[in-house]
Amino acid sequence: MNNMSELKEQQSFSNPLAKELIHALLKEKRAERRFKMVRFILWFSLILFFTWIAFNAHYITPSLDGDYVALIRLNGIIEPGSDFSAENVIPALKQAFSDDHAKGIILDINSGGGTPVQASIMYDAIMTLKQKHHKKITVVGEDFLASGAYYVAVAADQIYVNPNTITGSIGVIMKGFGFTELLSKLGIERRVYMSGDAKDRMDPFLPQNKSDIDKANQMLSEVQENFNRSVLNARGNKLHADPATLFNGDFWSGTTALKLGLVDGLGNLMDVMDKEYKVSHYRDYTPSPNFLNKVTGSLGTSLATFVNKLR
Numbered sequence: 001m002n003n004m005s006e007l008k009e010q011q012s013f014s015n016p017l018a019k020e021l022i023h024a025l026l027k028e029k030r031a032e033r034r035f036k037m038v039r040f041i042l043w044f045s046l047i048l049f050f051t052w053i054a055f056n057a058h059y060i061t062p063s064l065d066g067d068y069v070a071l072i073r074l075n076g077i078i079e080p081g082s083d084f085s086a087e088n089v090i091p092a093l094k095q096a097f098s099d100d101h102a103k104g105i106i107l108d109i110n111s112g113g114g115t116p117v118q119a120s121i122m123y124d125a126i127m128t129l130k131q132k133h134h135k136k137i138t139v140v141g142e143d144f145l146a147s148g149a150y151y152v153a154v155a156a157d158q159i160y161v162n163p164n165t166i167t168g169s170i171g172v173i174m175k176g177f178g179f180t181e182l183l184s185k186l187g188i189e190r191r192v193y194m195s196g197d198a199k200d201r202m203d204p205f206l207p208q209n210k211s212d213i214d215k216a217n218q219m220l221s222e223v224q225e226n227f228n229r230s231v232l233n234a235r236g237n238k239l240h241a242d243p244a245t246l247f248n249g250d251f252w253s254g255t256t257a258l259k260l261g262l263v264d265g266l267g268n269l270m271d272v273m274d275k276e277y278k279v280s281h282y283r284d285y286t287p288s289p290n291f292l293n294k295v296t297g298s299l300g301t302s303l304a305t306f307v308n309k310l311r
Contacts, residue, residue, distance in 0.1 A: 138160065
């Protein structure tokens with residue numbers, strides 16, 4: 001009996017102490033997790049802040065007379081959601097044209113083209129902004145100034161390229177593959193249900209037919225005509241060759257493009273800044289929202305992963 005009573009006394013003494021110890025340890029662990037969370041958020045916020053500063057602060061180097069041009073660099077494929085898309089470029093164009101202190105705008109382009117719709121939207125935007133602000137805009141082509149990129153470029157007042165810049169490619173293309181015998185060889189039965197006789201037009205698993213070919217040619221011809229009209233409207237008597245030569249989808253070096261009248265001169269960015277605007281400095285309006293979205297998305301993913309690890 002004595003032993004049993006002593007054991008009960010020890011348990012009654014030790015249980016509250018153990019509970020208090022466990023509670024203290026848990027409290028300390030929670031505090032440690034909160035500290036790690038706050039530290040993580042602060043570091044990522046700091047990184048995000050300096051990234052935003054680096055990619056959005058407009059670069060101005062004051063010259064002796066304070067003159068500069070507004071610069072927008074456009075690189076890569078022209079397509080929705082890309083850096084070279086209407087949704088990203090047009091806001092930058094509006095900012096650049098609205099800069100009353102800039103002597104003009106320069107588009108530094110390095111692109112082999114992309115979707116005609118995006119190129120057409122940017123072309124129209126440049127033409128509208130030119131009329132509204134009465135400010136000169138010049139394009140400088142780098143490695144590529146072709147297809148949709150040239151479509152955008154012709155809206156400018158002047159086009160300059162390097163002697164080796166791949167220039168032109170005024171044309172439209174549609175590509176695809178045919179897999180008409182692949183499924184049968186693999187023993188796969190394909191099932192398609194549709195309402196509308198043309199709904200499966202250009203299906204890669206069906207043989208080509210005249211109707212599909214005629215439809216594709218019709219669409220390509222219409223887009224090509226719009227492209228040609230924009231080039232003729234923008235450059236007019238600057239062109240030195242007949243349409244059959246210029247609008248057959250071929251491309252040329254910058255040197256030949258100058259002879260054909262597709263561009264106005266040869267030179268790089270600094271040459272054009274000095275020749276056309278008599279300045280040596282620029283203010284950079286290059287859009288950067290896609291990069292920031294990626295950083296923000298990465299931050300959100302990292303935060304979610306970190307929180308899950310703390311649970």
